[in-house]
Amino acid sequence: MESSESVTLYGWFRSSCSWRVRIALAWKGIKYENIPVSLQKGQQHSQEFLAKNPLGQVPALCIDGFVLTQSVAILEYLEETRPNNPLLPKEPKSRAQVRRIVETIVSGIQPHQNLPGLDIPPGTPDEWKLAWSKEWAQMHIKKGFAALEQMLKESPGKYCVGDQVSLADVCLLPQVYNAKMLHVDLTPYPNIVRNNEELIKLEAFKSSHPRSQPDWVDEGHGINQEV
Amino acid sequence: MESSESVTLYGWFRSSCSWRVRIALAWKGIKYENIPVSLQKGQQHSQEFLAKNPLGQVPALCIDGFVLTQSVAILEYLEETRPNNPLLPKEPKSRAQVRRIVETIVSGIQPHQNLPGLDIPPGTPDEWKLAWSKEWAQMHIKKGFAALEQMLKESPGKYCVGDQVSLADVCLLPQVYNAKMLHVDLTPYPNIVRNNEELIKLEAFKSSHPRSQPDWVDEGHGINQEV
Incomplete structure (x- = not known):
């Protein structure tokens, strides 16, 4: 189910949850655009970001035509749709x-x-x-x-x-x-x-x-x- | 990978995490012994329980010969090993x-x-x-x-x-x-x-x-x- 569409990550450099997603994307060799949303400046509540993700949460990953939120849900999705370089064992x-x-x-x-x-x-x-x-x-x-x-x-x-x-x-x-x-x-x-x-x-x-x-x-x- | 061995749940009636596991076990028709561990009385720190689960956490599910902890990890395990009456969609x-x-x-x-x-x-x-x-x-x-x-x-x-x-x-x-x-x-x-x-x-x-x-x-x- 590898998609040729572009992938965009909305995250913040110091957010642990954003970092988790960055690691998985890098580990699996998925290229993406990284758009910073500063939690310190409250940018997650901006009209511009809320238009992308009404929940006002980072990380938000735009992939395969929709927006995913919640870091573990994103990690499991990446694992299921991009099983190369697996991040879960088989057993x-x-x-x-x-x-x-x-x-x-x-x-x-x-x-x-x-x-x-x-x-x-x-x-x-x-x-x-x-x-x-x-x-x-x-x-x-x-x-x-x-x-x-x-x-x-x-x-x-x-x-x-x-x-x-x-x-x-x-x-x-x-x-x-x-x-x-x-x-x-x-x-x-x-x-x-x-x-x-x-x-x-x-x-x-x-x-x-x-x-x-x-x-x-x-x-x-x-x-x-x-x- | 259905096992004929007995299944034991250590949990507490009011613990949300224990309740989640009880629902999944019931939904999948998995019979189990329910052993109460009162968080109100601090029984999770008792020697008897720590011998079962050194982490002192409920829920703890004894299944397939080992002890599982953390409710979502348990739910995902049950889904992977007992896929009947699925609790995750396919897509x-x-x-x-x-x-x-x-x-x-x-x-x-x-x-x-x-x-x-x-x-x-x-x-x-x-x-x-x-x-x-x-x-x-x-x-x-x-x-x-x-x-x-x-x-x-x-x-x-x-x-x-x-x-x-x-x-x-x-x-x-x-x-x-x-x-x-x-x-x-x-x-x-x-x-x-x-x-x-x-x-x-x-x-x-x-x-x-x-x-x-x-x-x-x-x-x-x-x-x-x-x-």
Whole structure:
């Protein structure tokens, strides 16, 4: 079902969800136009973007004549329609091991850590500002990483699940980047650190890095530029 | 790959994630033993349960000789290994529409609403108690339901995506129950309400309801018992 039509990704350089999609597109060799939508500037609510995606969410992928949203739904779609350079193993148990790592990151960690660094909307009650705090994000990252560390031990190998790069890895690298940006000590998570080091050697993971994007801005988080 | 071995679900009657798995098992006619693990009593941290699942998470499904965790990973596994009574459509675009609804609920809403009603752990700083508040959960439910309402309009039919019951519906019913328990006004979401009304007519959705579980306790949330 490979399509010859153009592919357009609406995303933001620092959005983990956008980064996941960039990695998968690069891994599968799918050429695409990258249109930045700054969440910091609130561009996802602009009339121009809402005309493309009424949900006002990034990433939004225009592909095969329609607009896809939600990063994991996009990743699964790419896997089903572009099965070259697979990002899911063949065996159901291994696929479940990949997907539980994906879900731990995507549902267990990411929802609690995507606000720090963004402006707090005017009118937010004081007691809700916690959700924009580093400490809140750090707590959820540590809890999630402890679970991930256990999962990685159960599927040993060069990458998250054995020796094949998978959707678990696609989600892990951006998550580790966020953890570093939020100054989480990674010492208790040797398997996560080791997998991450393998992943950043891969071209698809490097080229999709926030720093390599056209809308990259050094936000001064103090992350090692070589992360 | 249907297995003749026994299937055991460790779950909690009110956990949305456990309920999702119960619906899928019932829908596919998979018989299982249901072992309650009370999140209210902290039984997920007991030595007995940790011996089964070192992650201390419910739901945990013992099937085909191993333990699966994370509800969506479990649902996808069941779909891949027990394709009868399918919960994903055949066409990739429709599958993506199902999965984006799943992801909106599982990553966008549920992580922010699963604490109200549970005891706040001793030692929790005052400013973190926000996450256990009804108001925090309500805000995320409303935001998520507004997005879902838009998505449902794009895939009209008797259920979430057209006229076939799917994983989107499996996730929707428990989410609507949570919204009612948290006293969210559903008037602005007519498509969600209509789909929910269709779903509660189905035996697999009814039999997996929290009220039908052996560990059901009336927690006095004031929900209509016929929800």
